[in-house]
Structure formats: C-alpha cells, structure tokens
Amino acid sequence: MPKPFITSSIGRKYVMAVTGLILFGFVIVHMLGNLQIFLGQEALNAYAEHLEDFGALLWIARGILLTALVAHMISALSLAIENKNARPIPYAVQDTVQASFASRTMVMTGLIIFAFVIFHLAHLTFGKIHPEVYSLMDAKGRHDLYSVVILGFQDYRVAGTYVLAMFFLCLHLSHGISSLFQSLGLNNVKTQPVFKTAAKLIALLIFIGNCSIPMASLFGVLKPAGGF
Amino acid sequence: MKLKLRVWRQKNSTDRGRLAEYNVDNISEHMSFLEMLDVVNESLAGQGIEPIAFDSDCREGICGMCSLVINGIPHGPERGTATCQLHMRKFKDGETITIEPWRAKAFPPVKDLTVDRSAFDRIIQAGGFVSVNTGSAPDANATLIGKNIAETVMDAAACIGCGACVAACKNASAMLFVAAKVSHLALLPQGEVEKKARVENMVARMDAEKFGNCTNQSECQAVCPKEISVEFIARMNREYFKASLSPKSEIKGED
Numbered sequence: 001m002p003k004p005f006i007t008s009s010i011g012r013k014y015v016m017a018v019t020g021l022i023l024f025g026f027v028i029v030h031m032l033g034n035l036q037i038f039l040g041q042e043a044l045n046a047y048a049e050h051l052e053d054f055g056a057l058l059w060i061a062r063g064i065l066l067t068a069l070v071a072h073m074i075s076a077l078s079l080a081i082e083n084k085n086a087r088p089i090p091y092a093v094q095d096t097v098q099a100s101f102a103s104r105t106m107v108m109t110g111l112i113i114f115a116f117v118i119f120h121l122a123h124l125t126f127g128k129i130h131p132e133v134y135s136l137m138d139a140k141g142r143h144d145l146y147s148v149v150i151l152g153f154q155d156y157r158v159a160g161t162y163v164l165a166m167f168f169l170c171l172h173l174s175h176g177i178s179s180l181f182q183s184l185g186l187n188n189v190k191t192q193p194v195f196k197t198a199a200k201l202i203a204l205l206i207f208i209g210n211c212s213i214p215m216a217s218l219f220g221v222l223k224p225a226g227g228f
Numbered sequence: 229m230k231l232k233l234r235v236w237r238q239k240n241s242t243d244r245g246r247l248a249e250y251n252v253d254n255i256s257e258h259m260s261f262l263e264m265l266d267v268v269n270e271s272l273a274g275q276g277i278e279p280i281a282f283d284s285d286c287r288e289g290i291c292g293m294c295s296l297v298i299n300g301i302p303h304g305p306e307r308g309t310a311t312c313q314l315h316m317r318k319f320k321d322g323e324t325i326t327i328e329p330w331r332a333k334a335f336p337p338v339k340d341l342t343v344d345r346s347a348f349d350r351i352i353q354a355g356g357f358v359s360v361n362t363g364s365a366p367d368a369n370a371t372l373i374g375k376n377i378a379e380t381v382m383d384a385a386a387c388i389g390c391g392a393c394v395a396a397c398k399n400a401s402a403m404l405f406v407a408a409k410v411s412h413l414a415l416l417p418q419g420e421v422e423k424k425a426r427v428e429n430m431v432a433r434m435d436a437e438k439f440g441n442c443t444n445q446s447e448c449q450a451v452c453p454k455e456i457s458v459e460f461i462a463r464m465n466r467e468y469f470k471a472s473l474s475p476k477s478e479i480k481g482e483d
Contacts, residue, residue, distance in 0.1 A: 009441045087440070092329055103444065182444045
C-alpha cells in the first residue's frame with residue numbers, strides 16, 4: 001500500500017520545497033526591510049516600530065515561519081539520514097560530472113544557517129552579544145535599532161560572522177531556489193536553465209544586499225546616531 | 229597500452245571485499261572496456277587467479293547489463309554510452325583505472341563487480357499492468373498520438389534499466405529510473421488509465437527498497453547512457469502529487 005503522501009520520498013520533497021519557498025520569501029522581505037538602514041535612523045527605527053504594530057498578524061507570520069523552519073529541518077534530516085543509509089559502502093574513488101558544490105553540501109550549509117539564525121536572534125532580537133548598547137533609545141524614545149546594528153557591526157568579529165553566514169546562505173539558496181521548482185514538478189527542459197541561472201543571480205543579489213549592511217558599518221559608511 | 233587496474237574483488241555477498249591491483253600490458257586502444265577485462269581475465273585464469281566477475285550481455289548498449297563505476301563515474305568518462313561502448317582510446321597509456329561495482333543498499337553485492345538489481349524488477353512489477361484489448365492486433369493508426377508526445381515518450385522509454393542513475397546519485401536514489409518508467413506509460417493513452425495507481429505503487433516500492441531521495445543534482449542525467457532528462461523526475465513528482473489528491477484508485481499494484 002502506498003504510504004501517506006507526506007511521509008513518502010516525494011511528499012517530503014514537496015515539504016522541503018514549500019517550506020523552502022516560505023523561508024526564501026522571508027529572506028527577501030527581511031533584506032528589503034533592513035536595507036532601509038541606508039535611508040537613515042528615522043526610516044529604520046520607524047519601520048522596526050511599525051512592524052510591532054501588526055500585533056497578532058506579526059505573531060501569525062512568526063508562527064508560520066517557525067513552523068516552516070521546523071518542517072524544513074525535520075524533512076531534510078529524515079531524508080538525509082535515509083540518503084546516508086542508502087549507500088552503506090562508499091566508493092573508493094568518486095567523481096562528479098556536473099553536480100554543483102552547493103547541491104552536494106545542502107545539509108551542511110543548512111545546519112550552518114540554522115546556527116547563524118540562533119546567533120542572529122541572540123544578537124539583534126535578544127541583545128545578548130553587545131548588551132551594553134542594546135538598550136539605546138533614539139530622540140523619539142524608540143528602540144534605536146539603527147545605532148545598535150551599526151555599533152554591533154563595528155566589531156569586525158560580528159561583521160565577519162555575518163558575511164561568512166551570508167556566503168553559506170547564498171550557497172544554499174543558489175541550489176535551493178531552482179531545486180524547489182523541480183521538486184514541485186514545475187520544471188521542464190525549457191525552464192530548467194532559466195531557473196538555474198535565476199537562482200544563482202538572486203542568491204548573489206541577496207549576498208550583496210545583506211553583506212552591504214555589516215560592510216558599510218565596519219568601514220564607516222554608516223555611522224551610529226549621537227556621539228559614538 | 230599499459231594500465232594499472234584497481235579492481236573491487238569480493239568473493240560473495242558476505243565477503244568484505246577489497247581493491248586488488250593488477251598491472252596489465254598489451255591492451256589495444258581499439259578494445260572496448262569489457263574486451264579489455266576479457267583479456268585481463270584470460271591472463272588471470274592463466275596465472276591461476278580467479279577471473280574478475282562482471283555483468284555484460286549484448287555489448288551494444290541496449291541491454292543494460294554492464295555496470296561498472298570507472299574512476300568514480302558510472303559507465304566511465306564517455307557521455308551517453310554504456311560501459312560496453314566505452315573504448316580504451318579514452319584512457320591514457322600508463323593510466324591507473326579504478327573499477328568498482330554500483331554501490332547502493334538496494335543493489336546488494338553478488339560477486340566482484342556484479343550486484344543484484346532485482347529491486348528494479350520489483351518496482352516494475354509494482355507498476356502493474358497496461359489495459360489493452362486482447363484479440364486480433366489493433367490497427368496501427370487506430371490510436372493517434374501526437375508527434376511531440378511520441379518523441380517525449382520515446383526519450384523516457386529509452387531507459388535500459390542499467391541503474392547508473394542510482395550508482396551516480398550521491399543518495400543512491402532511483403528517481404530517474406522510476407520517473408522514466410512512470411512518464412513513458414502515463415503519457416500514452418494505453419497507459420494513462422492506470423497512471424495514478426501506477427505512480428503511487430511504483431514510488432511506494434521504490435521507497436520500500438531503501439533507495440535514497442532525490443536532491444536535484446542531476447548527476448543521474450549526466451551519466452545515463454540514454455541521456456534521460458531529469459525533466460521526467462519533475463513529471464513524476466507532478467503525477468505523484470496529482471494522484472495523492474484524487475480518490476484512492478480501485479486498481480491495486482503488486483503490494
């Protein structure tokens with residue numbers, strides 16, 4: 001008897017693809033929101049405060065993201081364990097014809113991204129990395145996220161961690177964005193090269209966009225408000 | 229040509245196996261890879277060493293029996309050919325060549341370079357039957373099939389079931405094989421009737437045989453002697469998803 005869709009090999013690939021698409025959507029929105037740092041202190045702090053105004057909707061969104069993340073990881077790990085067991089005796093010599101480096105390291109890059117997400121939350125959501133600056137307020141009495149971010153990235157170790165993490169995220173996305181269409185069955189000979197090229201291009205843009213913030217902070221293009 | 233061969237030797241399915249080294253000489257560059265092994269075996273037999281067991285049958289690239297991983301690539305360095313169509317001129321004089329069997333839990337070793345690929349047969353069996361009327365042969369043009377569909381179906385049906393896709397996949401996944409079989413029958417009016425039950429039963433059998441899962445690296449397509457496209461995997465995923473949405477079919481497969 002066929003297994004339920006969701007526990008079959010293909011069903012779990014659908015879970016990977018759908019949750020991956022949700023998380024990819026989040027990465028895009030998150031980046032666009034954060035790039036407002038280049039519009040100045042007022043823009044970013046107002047945006048951060050405005051997000052909190054959504055209240056219940058924000059929590060629903062967070063719930064969906066967390067569910068997607070957990071489902072993505074559970075499916076990935078269950079598939080990866082089966083994949084590992086599917087070849088008990090490894091090849092003495094193994095070569096590839098055309099498989100990309102990214103496609104062969106998805107589990108590793110995924111785990112690195114998960115570790116980074118925890119670090120990132122500790123840094124800018126819970127203020128555990130630089131607690132001394134996290135409670136800064138701006139002139140209007142709002143949480144001064146603008147200055148907190150820039151001061152945080154003036155620490156080259158933090159900025160370096162972010163840039164490295166973005167490299168792994170974008171490596172993951174360079175395969176994932178095109179791979180998800182294949183898993184969902186929305187692919188054919190014509191669309192394949194388009195998806196592959198687009199995925200790499202989008203991953204590169206995300207890398208540049210996200211790294212611009214720590215880099216601009218580290219090299220003094222972005223300066224914290226007030227007399228720091 | 230002079231060659232140094234590193235060949236996987238394994239007495240039987242319970243033996244641990246190891247790579248043995250053989251220095252061979254007087255190999256013609258016009259020989260096929262399997263003819264080279266024949267020559268090596270003759271000389272091994274002469275020295276009182278057990279010849280190397282390997283699968284082969286038609287030796288013209290259509291039976292799907294030959295199954296060697298040569299320097300880490302199933303069917304060796306030549307694209308779009310089976311091992312039997314690979315010639316020694318593709319190698320350099322003095323080269324070291326490592327020859328291993330297909331490696332997958334679902335393909336248990338038999339001896340040396342031969343493995344048991346009956347998991348593929350069980351997947352085919354799980355696919356069930358195709359409804360055709362018995363009696364006199366149908367008129368050739370009674371069922372019209374568009375040229376595009378006929379071409380796509382032929383691309384899928386070119387699969388010879390050698391298992392190189394499984395051998396090349398880093399997850400030992402059989403998705404390309406199953407996708408080719410699912411697609412070629414689902415696309416034709418003769419096989420369309422049972423397509424939902426077929427894809428569900430074949431995928432269930434594939435999972436039960438402990439093949440790995442697809443991670444869309446397309447190495448299978450790259451080593452396939454018939455160059456079957458991973459587009460069929462997308463098609464199978466689509467068919468499987470559609471089948472899961474529809475009411476359970478009356479038609480039961482093998483299991």
